[in-house]
Amino acid sequence: MLYINCPHCGMRSQNEFSYGGDASVKRPELNKEVSDQEWDDFVYNRKSLRGKHLELWQHISGCRQWIKVERDTATHEIFRTFKADEEVA
Amino acid sequence: MQKYSIFNLVKNAFSNHENWDLAWKDPTPKEEYDVVIIGGGGHGLATAYYLAKEHNITNVAIIEKGWIGGGNVGRNTTIIRSNYMHDENGLFSEFGMDLWRKMSQDLNYNVMFSPRGIINLAHSDAQMNAYARRGNSMRLNGIDAVLLNREQVKEIIPMADFSENVRFPIFGGLMQPSAGTARHDAVAWGYARQADSMGVDIIQNCEVTGFDVVAGKIKGIRTSRGNIKAKKVGICVAGSTNILAEKLNMTLPIETHLLQACVSEPVKPVLDNVVTFGAGHFYVSQSDKGEMVMGGDLDGYNSYAQRGNLPTLQHVLTEGIAMMPFLSKLKMLRTWGGIMDMSMDGSPIIDKTHIEGLYLNCGWCYGGFKATPASGWTFAHTIAQDRVHELNAGYSLNRFSTGNLIDEKGLGTKTWIS
Numbered sequence: 001m002l003y004i005n006c007p008h009c010g011m012r013s014q015n016e017f018s019y020g021g022d023a024s025v026k027r028p029e030l031n032k033e034v035s036d037q038e039w040d041d042f043v044y045n046r047k048s049l050r051g052k053h054l055e056l057w058q059h060i061s062g063c064r065q066w067i068k069v070e071r072d073t074a075t076h077e078i079f080r081t082f083k084a085d086e087e088v089a
Numbered sequence: 090m091q092k093y094s095i096f097n098l099v100k101n102a103f104s105n106h107e108n109w110d111l112a113w114k115d116p117t118p119k120e121e122y123d124v125v126i127i128g129g130g131g132h133g134l135a136t137a138y139y140l141a142k143e144h145n146i147t148n149v150a151i152i153e154k155g156w157i158g159g160g161n162v163g164r165n166t167t168i169i170r171s172n173y174m175h176d177e178n179g180l181f182s183e184f185g186m187d188l189w190r191k192m193s194q195d196l197n198y199n200v201m202f203s204p205r206g207i208i209n210l211a212h213s214d215a216q217m218n219a220y221a222r223r224g225n226s227m228r229l230n231g232i233d234a235v236l237l238n239r240e241q242v243k244e245i246i247p248m249a250d251f252s253e254n255v256r257f258p259i260f261g262g263l264m265q266p267s268a269g270t271a272r273h274d275a276v277a278w279g280y281a282r283q284a285d286s287m288g289v290d291i292i293q294n295c296e297v298t299g300f301d302v303v304a305g306k307i308k309g310i311r312t313s314r315g316n317i318k319a320k321k322v323g324i325c326v327a328g329s330t331n332i333l334a335e336k337l338n339m340t341l342p343i344e345t346h347l348l349q350a351c352v353s354e355p356v357k358p359v360l361d362n363v364v365t366f367g368a369g370h371f372y373v374s375q376s377d378k379g380e381m382v383m384g385g386d387l388d389g390y391n392s393y394a395q396r397g398n399l400p401t402l403q404h405v406l407t408e409g410i411a412m413m414p415f416l417s418k419l420k421m422l423r424t425w426g427g428i429m430d431m432s433m434d435g436s437p438i439i440d441k442t443h444i445e446g447l448y449l450n451c452g453w454c455y456g457g458f459k460a461t462p463a464s465g466w467t468f469a470h471t472i473a474q475d476r477v478h479e480l481n482a483g484y485s486l487n488r489f490s491t492g493n494l495i496d497e498k499g500l501g502t503k504t505w506i507s
Binding site: 001002013014015018019021022036037039040041043044045046047048049050053055071073074075076 | 340341342343344345390391392393394398433489490502505
């Protein structure tokens with residue numbers, strides 16, 4: 001069982017959360033010319049890192065907020081959690 | 090190489106079976122090979138075998154980080170099928186079905202291929218319509234498909250829950266009678282033994298640490314056992330694809346996810362088909378030893394752990410018990426996990442890359458085991474001829490940017506829910 005520290009609600013079990021994928025992916029700016037390659041990278045291409053991975057989770061059975069979680073994809077250890085709009089240093 | 094036969098079995102009995110040849114050797118890597126295959130799993134071993142057999146290329150090495158057959162070919166639920174709707178998947182898999190039928194003879198190794206049939210259960214009228222459509226698509230591609238009504242399903246699997254007041258009543262199912270199972274380890278060992286006998290070097294405990302690429306052309310690989318020059322390199326590493334891609338500065342439409350499976354204690358024969366639950370994701374078959382072999386959803390977050398978490402198992406087995414209530418009486422014998430190369434449309438990639446002489450075989454999601462022979466056969470063709478075969482032409486790397494996706498389930502890019 002993973003335990004995720006929701007920045008809004010505190011420590012909760014993974015059963016309350018749903019996964020939302022790689023949080024480092026950024027949608028291209030729409031007010032400029034976007035190449036096919038940029039769309040491709042945004043929609044499909046992923047690094048899928050082994051080790052520290054910043055990802056989105058939604059506290060779907062709790063506050064329903066989207067949050068960011070820094071987790072190790074090899075050990076499943078969770079290091080830090082952030083609010084969705086928080087900048088990650 | 091000694092042939093496995095009744096005569097050799099009797100002959101070797103006189104010397105207490107102490108003089109059998111090794112099934113494959115343990116060679117030291119040579120300085121250079123015509124083709125290096127990275128990954129000694131089912132697909133890598135099959136690729137090396139078909140390179141030697143179909144294309145007469147025998148100066149080949151298989152480089153394996155651990156031991157051969159220790160990854161997903163040893164961790165799957167052994168299901169073999171070709172019940173796909175899309176032409177690319179259907180024709181590719183049905184080509185593989187032919188190879189499966191001949192495999193034991195071809196490899197002189199009993200892979201225990203058992204075409205016992207697969208039934209996908211339907212739990213609503215809409216699902217029956219969808220299955221009728223899929224079944225018709227399959228039959229147009231020459232694949233056997235039978236739409237079963239509730240009574241017909243009940244005759245085949247009476248132990249499923251046919252009572253009136255269930256949340257997901259069984260309306261019927263789609264059956265592919267020629268689908269089945271095989272002994273997964275035997276597939277890896279059979280391909281390894283034949284490839285070795287034709288001159289392929291199987292190099293285990295050898296991790297790839299980098300690639301030598303000069304002016305857009307592959308020159309060789311760096312490994313934990315030294316540098317190896319190669320004219321061509323094929324990557325066939327399933328859940329480790331992204332790790333090698335990073336060393337090549339490639340970002341792929343692949344994410345690595347964790348999938349668990351489990352077996353129950355062995356019981357008397359009760360189920361002689363593969364059955365899947367249609368209102369969730371659960372599949373079950375019974376092994377020759379009597380264990381119920383079960384699997385279902387991914388754990389649902391990126392992972393390289395090769396070991397799972399209990400909430401997912403609980404979720405999957407709840408579906409299993411809803412489908413076949415007797416499963417709740419069984420004790421669990423083993424659970425395990427493997428890491429899947431989940432592609433963004435659920436279909437694989439077998440293609441050349443932008444680097445000359447470098448070939449990519451990945452994106453097998455849940456379906457890698459059944460694809461072993463067809464994947465090896467087409468990947469060998471792609472490497473030997475430096476062009477894709479019509480069977481794997483659809484499995485291109487650039488189909489994502491061109492929009493030619495093969496999304497069998499219509500789920501989009503959320504790999505963790507597929």
